[in-house]
Amino acid sequence: MNPFARFSLVRLLLAGGAVILLAGMLVVGTWVEREIESGVISRAGMVTGLYVDSLVTPHLQSLADNGELREADRAALDRLLSGTPLGQHIVAFKVWAPDGRILYSSNAALVGRQFEVKPSLASAFAGQVRSHIADLTEPENEFERQRWPRLIETYAPVRTANTGTIVAVSEFYQTTDDLAQEVRAARLRSWLMVSTATLVMFLLLAALVRRASNTIVTQQNELSEKVTQLTGLLNQNEQLHDRVRRAAARTTALNERFLHRIAADLHDGPGQDLALALLRMESLAETCANCPATVSKGSTVAGEFRTVHSALQSALADLRATSAGLQLPEIEQLSLADTARRAVRDYERKAGLAVALAVDDVPREAPLPVKITLFRLLQESLANGLRHGGGADQRVTLGRREDQLTVEVADRGKGFEVGAAAADGHLGLAGMRERVVILGGTFSVQSAPGRGTVVRASLPVAPLEAEHE
Numbered sequence: 001m002n003p004f005a006r007f008s009l010v011r012l013l014l015a016g017g018a019v020i021l022l023a024g025m026l027v028v029g030t031w032v033e034r035e036i037e038s039g040v041i042s043r044a045g046m047v048t049g050l051y052v053d054s055l056v057t058p059h060l061q062s063l064a065d066n067g068e069l070r071e072a073d074r075a076a077l078d079r080l081l082s083g084t085p086l087g088q089h090i091v092a093f094k095v096w097a098p099d100g101r102i103l104y105s106s107n108a109a110l111v112g113r114q115f116e117v118k119p120s121l122a123s124a125f126a127g128q129v130r131s132h133i134a135d136l137t138e139p140e141n142e143f144e145r146q147r148w149p150r151l152i153e154t155y156a157p158v159r160t161a162n163t164g165t166i167v168a169v170s171e172f173y174q175t176t177d178d179l180a181q182e183v184r185a186a187r188l189r190s191w192l193m194v195s196t197a198t199l200v201m202f203l204l205l206a207a208l209v210r211r212a213s214n215t216i217v218t219q220q221n222e223l224s225e226k227v228t229q230l231t232g233l234l235n236q237n238e239q240l241h242d243r244v245r246r247a248a249a250r251t252t253a254l255n256e257r258f259l260h261r262i263a264a265d266l267h268d269g270p271g272q273d274l275a276l277a278l279l280r281m282e283s284l285a286e287t288c289a290n291c292p293a294t295v296s297k298g299s300t301v302a303g304e305f306r307t308v309h310s311a312l313q314s315a316l317a318d319l320r321a322t323s324a325g326l327q328l329p330e331i332e333q334l335s336l337a338d339t340a341r342r343a344v345r346d347y348e349r350k351a352g353l354a355v356a357l358a359v360d361d362v363p364r365e366a367p368l369p370v371k372i373t374l375f376r377l378l379q380e381s382l383a384n385g386l387r388h389g390g391g392a393d394q395r396v397t398l399g400r401r402e403d404q405l406t407v408e409v410a411d412r413g414k415g416f417e418v419g420a421a422a423a424d425g426h427l428g429l430a431g432m433r434e435r436v437v438i439l440g441g442t443f444s445v446q447s448a449p450g451r452g453t454v455v456r457a458s459l460p461v462a463p464l465e466a467e468h469e
Helices: 011-058 071-082 087-090 119-125 177-268 270-287 302-328 334-351 367-389 418-423 427-438
Strands: 093-096 102-105 130-134 151-159 166-174 294-296 356-359 397-400 406-410 442-447 455-459
Touching: 011 071, 011 151, 011 166, 011 177, 119 151, 119 166, 119 270, 334 356, 334 367, 334 397, 367 406, 367 427, 367 455, 418 442, 427 442, 427 455
Parallel strands: 356 397
Antiparallel strands: 093 102, 093 166, 130 151, 151 166, 397 406, 406 455, 442 455
């Protein structure tokens, strides 16, 4: 389970922002604290250095002569560092020569000893005043570290009064006691400032996040409402589509019943009348066969009777053919494969041609409208292939793709331009397409001049609910 799932987006953003701001506050606060501490130390060292320089430098001018201090100057420095406020403020004092030798020290044991020139000492000989807190780990601090753990160490250049040339560097140490209170106060002010700034930024961030969250929530609600409306419309559309499919399926079956009734009416009505008329015409023709009378332009009565008799015979044949074409065979009890075989067998009997039929994994049962559409599709496609392509190498393939029945009728006839045929409004193609599409299937024709024709269709075979409503 996601541990953050029960938190809202606003809380997650605020928590993340608080963590980031807190981390930033710690980093910035620590950096500011160190900078303030370094600045306070440098300022204190510089101020003290100026003070020391004003008192000590007059006693170091003898260094400009031969690089050594006179005894009188040493005695004056001893008095200055022992019995004055300066001596109370400075706990250790040294004067360095450029080569790292100690010329004077409040600890007489260090005078004359030479040590490595440290970077801070080198900077002071370059004219800079350097102050920092020393841990007293250097060899020259062996006496200081016995009494203090840390001291403020300051290096200040000593210049000659006339030329300003640096002749030595004075180094003095101060305790951190006097500076600690000032550093703590500066540190407290810096942390208060950083904390206040962080709190203000967090409050601004919270306001912005809450406002953005309210906007997002409003938009989400609006979007959810629209999605609900669209879902309802989609469900209604699906219901309407399903009702249209069922109505179309019922219409397909009803159309076939109407066609069957029309075929029966033609057979029982005009067909019977024409048959009776032919019988009467035959008896009259025998009576008037030798009738010499003429009707018009040399035509005899017998000749006219024979013409009328031939016309009636042709009309009766056409009427019976039309009636037979309108009447669908009894396919309701047949399977899909048997329906296809019946359509192909009827075509072969009428056309006198052989058609290759391949049936692959076809569902046995299907709604009656699907069987009717399959029969009419094969009937019309094969007839078109004979009428327009000579019935060359006709073949029918039935298959299955998921819940769809796939039908393919192909030939190697002369073919045609599909676009031109559609533009001319060929009723055969339009009727087949309409029958297939109205049941929710797909229909396509692929053809080109000299390349034959392929008719493809897919029909849903799933039972239609409330099919016989």
